[in-house]
Amino acid sequence: MPPHYPPVMLVDGYNVIGVWQRLQAMRDAIGFESARSELIETMINFSAYHGYKTTLVFDAYNLETPGKTEKLTKHLKLYYTEHKQTADTYIEKVCGQFYRDPMRHLKRIIVVTSDRAQQLTAVGFGAEWMSALALQQEVEITFKSVKHRQKAQAQDTKKLLGNRIDLETKARLAKLRESLD
Structure with missing residues (x-):
């Protein structure tokens, strides 16, 4: 049986916010x-719900800092560009690595952006594309x-006997439990 690779999702964060x-x-x-935090x-x-390995990519183009990755959860990391x-250039680089991966036929990469040029580039590298609105x-x-x-699930708990008996009966049952201890 071939190995299982969770789908990878690359999200252009500021594009989605826009x-x-x-x-x-x-x-x-x-x-x-605040928009970024949301x-x-x-x-x-x-x-987490879909089991994606997601990277939210944020431009730091004008900041004189090295690229930085923050792993927040098992399923989500942030990447601030250098x-x-x-x-776009970071996502293209990752898509290029994906394209050269001999195991790419077993993998799935999804690029989320509404930038048309980025869409064409990602698809050209064999990635799937999703618009920011489609992600929403x-x-x-x-x-x-x-x-x-x-x-x-909440309605199922209403069906439990303890949730359907009156208070007097609950009190009598509690007394009976205490006497058995």
Whole structure:
């Protein structure tokens, strides 16, 4: 049996923030840091649910700093590009490595951006492409599914005997349990 490789998702963070209306509003009202934090939290949950190995890529083009990776969870890491490197060039580099990987036929890489040139480049390297809006829809569908499942589990607990008997009977049962100890 061939080895299992979890899907890899590369997300152009600032591109997504610029497309999702709720993140745009947050960015404009409070600043980039709050929008970035909200996107990170969203992607932690989404990636864990789907089992993706996600890298959120943020440009640090104008900062004179080396590239930096922060592993936040088993499923999500952040990459801040190095000086004079864009998220696009980093994503292209990773896609190029994927293209040269002799095991790529067993792997899946998804690039999330609404940048048309980046889309064409990623697909040219054999990666899948997802627009920022398509990711937003996938996130919303996933969260609705999770809520629906949680609601169903909560309803199942209402069916337990302990949740259906009156307080007087519960008190009598508690007394009986105490006398058995």
